[in-house]
Amino acid sequence: MGRPTMEDVARRAGVSRALVSLVMRGSPKVSQTRRAAVQRAAQELGYSPHAMARSLASRTSTVLGVMVSDLHNPFFAEVIDGLDVMAREQGFDVIINTGGRSPARERRALTSLLSFRPAGVVLLSPVVPSAAISSAAAQLPVVLVARSSRLSGVDTVNDDGEQGGALAVDHLVSLGHRRIAHLDGGEGSGSGARRRGYLTAMAGHGLPARIVSSEYTDAAGARAVRELLAAGELPTALVACNDLNAVGAVSALEEAGLRVPRDVSVVGYDNTALAALRHVSLTTVDQPRNEIGRLAAESLLQRVRGERAHPARHLLHPSLVVRSTTAPPPD
Amino acid sequence: MGRPTMEDVARRAGVSRALVSLVMRGSPKVSQTRRAAVQRAAQELGYSPHAMARSLASRTSTVLGVMVSDLHNPFFAEVIDGLDVMAREQGFDVIINTGGRSPARERRALTSLLSFRPAGVVLLSPVVPSAAISSAAAQLPVVLVARSSRLSGVDTVNDDGEQGGALAVDHLVSLGHRRIAHLDGGEGSGSGARRRGYLTAMAGHGLPARIVSSEYTDAAGARAVRELLAAGELPTALVACNDLNAVGAVSALEEAGLRVPRDVSVVGYDNTALAALRHVSLTTVDQPRNEIGRLAAESLLQRVRGERAHPARHLLHPSLVVRSTTAPPPD
DNA sequence: TTGTAAGCGTTATCAC
DNA sequence: GTGATAACGCTTACAA
Numbered sequence: 103m104g105r106p107t108m109e110d111v112a113r114r115a116g117v118s119r120a121l122v123s124l125v126m127r128g129s130p131k132v133s134q135t136r137r138a139a140v141q142r143a144a145q146e147l148g149y150s151p152h153a154m155a156r157s158l159a160s161r162t163s164t165v166l167g168v169m170v171s172d173l174h175n176p177f178f179a180e181v182i183d184g185l186d187v188m189a190r191e192q193g194f195d196v197i198i199n200t201g202g203r204s205p206a207r208e209r210r211a212l213t214s215l216l217s218f219r220p221a222g223v224v225l226l227s228p229v230v231p232s233a234a235i236s237s238a239a240a241q242l243p244v245v246l247v248a249r250s251s252r253l254s255g256v257d258t259v260n261d262d263g264e265q266g267g268a269l270a271v272d273h274l275v276s277l278g279h280r281r282i283a284h285l286d287g288g289e290g291s292g293s294g295a296r297r298r299g300y301l302t303a304m305a306g307h308g309l310p311a312r313i314v315s316s317e318y319t320d321a322a323g324a325r326a327v328r329e330l331l332a333a334g335e336l337p338t339a340l341v342a343c344n345d346l347n348a349v350g351a352v353s354a355l356e357e358a359g360l361r362v363p364r365d366v367s368v369v370g371y372d373n374t375a376l377a378a379l380r381h382v383s384l385t386t387v388d389q390p391r392n393e394i395g396r397l398a399a400e401s402l403l404q405r406v407r408g409e410r411a412h413p414a415r416h417l418l419h420p421s422l423v424v425r426s427t428t429a430p431p432p433d
Numbered sequence: 434m435g436r437p438t439m440e441d442v443a444r445r446a447g448v449s450r451a452l453v454s455l456v457m458r459g460s461p462k463v464s465q466t467r468r469a470a471v472q473r474a475a476q477e478l479g480y481s482p483h484a485m486a487r488s489l490a491s492r493t494s495t496v497l498g499v500m501v502s503d504l505h506n507p508f509f510a511e512v513i514d515g516l517d518v519m520a521r522e523q524g525f526d527v528i529i530n531t532g533g534r535s536p537a538r539e540r541r542a543l544t545s546l547l548s549f550r551p552a553g554v555v556l557l558s559p560v561v562p563s564a565a566i567s568s569a570a571a572q573l574p575v576v577l578v579a580r581s582s583r584l585s586g587v588d589t590v591n592d593d594g595e596q597g598g599a600l601a602v603d604h605l606v607s608l609g610h611r612r613i614a615h616l617d618g619g620e621g622s623g624s625g626a627r628r629r630g631y632l633t634a635m636a637g638h639g640l641p642a643r644i645v646s647s648e649y650t651d652a653a654g655a656r657a658v659r660e661l662l663a664a665g666e667l668p669t670a671l672v673a674c675n676d677l678n679a680v681g682a683v684s685a686l687e688e689a690g691l692r693v694p695r696d697v698s699v700v701g702y703d704n705t706a707l708a709a710l711r712h713v714s715l716t717t718v719d720q721p722r723n724e725i726g727r728l729a730a731e732s733l734l735q736r737v738r739g740e741r742a743h744p745a746r747h748l749l750h751p752s753l754v755v756r757s758t759t760a761p762p763p764d
Numbered sequence: 765t766t767g768t769a770a771g772c773g774t775t776a777t778c779a780c
Numbered sequence: 781g782t783g784a785t786a787a788c789g790c791t792t793a794c795a796a
Contacts, residue, residue, distance in 0.1 A: 105550070105572055107789055118767045123791060131765060148568065153548035154485035155789035158772045162791095173513055174706070179504040186531065195545045198529035200517060214526045217484035218549075219436065237479055241436050320710050346710075353712035375505070376707065379651050381684035438773060449783045454775065462781065486773035489788045493775095 106147040115143035126151050153195075157219065166402060167220035168198045169211050171227045176374055177391060178226050181247060184395025185224065192403055194221065205229050212238060222402040225249070227291050243405035245398045248291055257401040259416040261389040263292045266420035267299020268306075269387055270341045270369040273422055275307050278430045279339040279367065283312040285326045285351060287343030290318040296371060300341055312337060316347055323350025331358055338366060338431035345370035345377045345386055352384075352427065363429035373423050383426040390418050437478040446474035457482050484526070488550065497733060498551035499529045500542050502558045507705055508722060509557050512578060515726025516555065523734055525552065536560050543569060553733040556580070558622050574736035576729045579622055588732040588745040592720040594623045597751035598630020599637075600718055601672045601700040604753055606638050609761045610670040610698065614643040616657045616682060618674030621649040627702060631672055643668060647678055654681025662689055669697060669762035676701035676708045679715055683758065694760035704754050714757040721749050 108126070112119045117136055124132050125140040132140075143149075157163045166189050170178050182198065189196050199215045201208025208230045215223055222243035228235065232251065238244055239255035246258045267284075274282050284300040287293025297313065304311040312335070316326040323342055327350075330336050342348035348370030352362050360366055370377055373388035397416050404410045439457070443450045448467060455463050456471040463471075474480075488494045497520050501509050513529065520527050530546050532539025539561045546554055553574035559566065563582065569575055570586035577589045598615075605613050615631040618624025628644065635642045643666070647657040654673055658681075661667050673679035679701030683693050691697055701708055701717035708715035728747050735741045 109789075119790080120768080120792080121766060124766090127791090133765065136766080148571070150544065150548060152489075152550060152789055153545075154550060155489055155772090156791070158483075158485055158489060158774090159789075159791040161772065173504075173510040174507055176505055176507065182504055182531065183533065186533070190541070195548075196530070197549075198531070199527070200513065200529070202514065202517070210521070213481055214484075217481055217526070218528075219483060219485065240479060320712070324711060349710060349712050353710075356712075376710075379680060379684075379707075380655060381651070381680050381687075382712070440773080450774085451776090451783060452781080455781090458775090464781070467781085483773050486788090487775070489790090490773075490775040492788065 106149040108149075108151070110147055111140065111143045111149050114147065115139045163219055163221040164194050165218060165220040166194045166196050166399065167215040167218065167223040168196055169201060169208065169215055169223060169225050169228060170198060171201050171208060171225075171229055172203045173200045177372060177389075180391035181226060181395040181398070184392035184397075185399045186395070188396045188399035189403075192399075194399075194403070201228070201230075203229065205231070209234060216241065221406045224398045224402055243402055245402045245405075247394060247398050254413055257398075257405065257414040257416070259394050259398045259401065260418070261292070261394065261420050262417045263295025263420075264299035264302065266371060266387040266389070267296040267301075267341065268303035269299075269420060269422045270371070271300055271303035271307070273385070273424070273428065274339045274341070274367060274369065275303075275309070277339075277367065277428060279337075280309055280431075281312075281337035282309065282339040282341060283314055283330065283337045285316040285323055285340060285342045285347055286313050287347070288315060288317050290343065293318075293343050296343055316343060318344050318347060320346045320350030320353070323347035323352075324354035325350075327351045327354035327358075336360075336366065339428070340366065340368045342368060342370050345372045345374045345384060348384055348386070348427070349376065349382060352382075363427050365432055367428040367431070369428060377423070377425070385425045385428040386423050387420045388423045389420050394418060436483075437480040438483070439480075441478055442471065442474045442480050445478065446470045494550055494552040495525050496549060496551040497525045497527050497730070498546040498549065498554040499527055500532060500539065500546055500554060500556050500559060501529060502532050502539060502556075502560055503534045504531045508703060508720075511722035512557060512726040512729070515723035515728075516730045517726070519727045519730035520734075523730075525730075525734070532559070532561075534560065536562070540565060547572065552737045555729045555733055574733055576733045576736075578725060578729050585744055588729075588736065588747070590725050590729045590732065590747040591749070592623070592725065592751050593748045594626025594751075595630035595633065597702060597718040597720070598627040598632075598672065599634035600630075600751060600753045601702070602631055602634035602638070604716070604755070604759065605670045605672070605698060605700065606634075606640070608670075608698065608759060610668075611640055611762075612643075612668035613640065613670045613672060614645055614661065614668045616647040616654055616671060616673045616678055617644050618678070619646055619648050621674065624649075624674050627674055647674060649675050649678060651677045651681030651684070654678035654683075655685035656681075658682045658685035658689075667691075667697065670759070671697065671699045673699060673701050676703045676705045676715060676717055679717070679758070680707065680713060683713075683715075694758050696763055698759040698762070700759060708754070708756070716756045716759040717754050718751045719754045720751050725749060 199211040201211045224245040227248040370386035377384035530542040555576040558579040575587045704719035
């Protein structure tokens with residue numbers, strides 16, 4: 103006993119399958135009586151349309167596929183929020199997949215997503231090789247978030263990391279800091295832009311740059327600070343590659359008996375929920391995550407509807423959120 | 434220019450559609466030569482099977498649907514990790530959906546998931562009314578995670594909150610604490626069990642219970658501590674309803690000039706990544722999240738395969754993770 | 765306004 | 781092994 107089908111509804115309402123189809127899609131050219139009869143029959147049977155059969159028959163899809171490289175990163179949750187709302191507003195369903203940060207699993211996830219023949223897909227910070235992306239783009243509209251690309255078939259939505267890095271530096275300089283180091287994100291996605299922003303801004307202020315190699319984790323942030331301490335080169339301010347790194351840096355500083363922000367100021371990046379905790383209260387650079395999601399959905403839908411053929415390259419403006427980890431330098 | 438179909442592959446490989454179908458499904462009764470030819474043709478065309486057509490024709494589904502009430506909660510990310518791995522091992526694809534913590538959106542998300550006619554669904558901490566769940570359960574196997582239910586058609590997987598609450602109390606008592614308060618999670622899912630565990634354990638030790646009503650947020654934890662302070666009733670230890678609440682409590686204590694754990698000990702619940710941060714280093718109760726996910730997938734697959742008809746009720750054992758926020762009471 | 769019939773891309777059942 | 785042919789549940793001309 104499978105779920106009820108359109109045929110069942112038609113029989114019960116005493117009409118043809120085609121008419122039920124019209125009613126289900128809210129067509130205006132159905133008489134009130136028939137419409138009511140069909141709706142009642144559907145109700146009684148607990149019928150709801152079979153999305154796959156529908157898409158197969160209509161050769162169209164109202165599904166947007168989303169592949170997230172890492173479900174653990176709350177950054178993506180907010181991007182998806184924006185994306186989901188926008189997609190639903192436009193009548194599209196969203197299905198999500200995850201690649202678990204591994205290229206191999208991500209590849210499988212992408213294949214799996216494509217097997218549903220969605221109208222388009224958005225890839226959140228994918229780590230698959232570029233070739234996999236371009237082969238997907240040959241089949242359907244693709245939007246890349248938090249990863250740049252020069253592929254002509256692909257739209258991209260990114261935060262302007264250069265501007266964000268500069269924002270952090272400018273803030274510290276305006277507080278009076280002159281010795282400002284950058285805890286670098288290394289291979290991490292987007293870290294290059296943040297570093298460039300830091301370098302450019304430092305140069306612009308005529309200040310000497312100091313880059314400490316690090317990573318996107320709190321342990322790495324703490325390690326970087328200890329290195330600085332050991333070398334006796336502690337600056338008065340730190341621009342961390344992200345919030346996690348910044349929090350690690352703060353705790354290493356405090357363990358060394360220094361006070362933040364009295365002795366050293368620290369700026370994070372991302373404005374995650376972590377930064378907002380009263381216990382942390384981190385000054386940080388905020389990315390418009392919701393907006394990123396909305397823009398990704400919008401871009402994708404434009405492509406899906408064939409409203410645009412040339413690639414769109416969105417670069418969003420970050421903003422600074424000042425909390426309690428920055429202050430003028432000592433003396 | 435539609436995506437390539439099985440027909441295209443067949444033509445290019447010079448074989449029939451049926452043969453391509455066999456190859457795609459890895460049937461053993463295909464000659465090596467033909468198999469290779471088909472695979473090459475598929476490769477060249479960038480062909481991958483159409484999941485919906487397949488499922489429609491075979492009257493079966495290899496898709497597991499997952500509805501997450503809140504994508505922002507990292508707890509679910511780990512549950513999904515376990516679930517995803519297990520499902521893929523068994524040859525099932527996983528598609529995820531989110532309800533954004535709102536019953537209305539969640540309802541739509543559930544309907545949307547069901548429209549794909551998945552083999553089964555797992556609902557992660559759903560907030561939809563019980564009726565919606567039972568009507569879904571009438572159509573396909575349903576597993577509930579982090580929400581209990583007496584519905585006969587659904588399996589449940591939960592952490593034993595009573596045991597967890599007791600674990601926290603026992604730990605504090607063994608350190609010598611006698612005045613231990615509970616910061617209650619109120620309406621939050623699972624908070625009832627945690628509270629009962631606290632109450633039972635306190636009674637077991639012959640200690641007076643003290644419950645402070647609170648919520649699953651850091652602001653609520655801080656507020657609860659301030660109330661305790663204002664009433665002049667600060668105990669020597671706090672059992673918080675979750676990690677976020679605990680962190681809020683810690684910061685309020687520190688703002689009041691008290692030291693954790695020297696003056697007051699605090700225990701969280703969930704062992705989120707937040708608790709593990711060196712800057713936080715919270716003693717907390719850990720739930721086996723991965724295991725929860727695996728079990729959910731396993732339960733669902735048993736139902737899908739018709740291996741079991743009666744409902745399964747899994748209750749997993751939490752464990753205590755001791756970090757730096759607990760110590761013997763002063764004096 | 766309603767019904768008929770021909771697909772959509774795949775699997776499944778048989779003969780060959 | 782291989783190849784027709786009939787489903788699967790639905791949409792969509794086209795007819796009525």
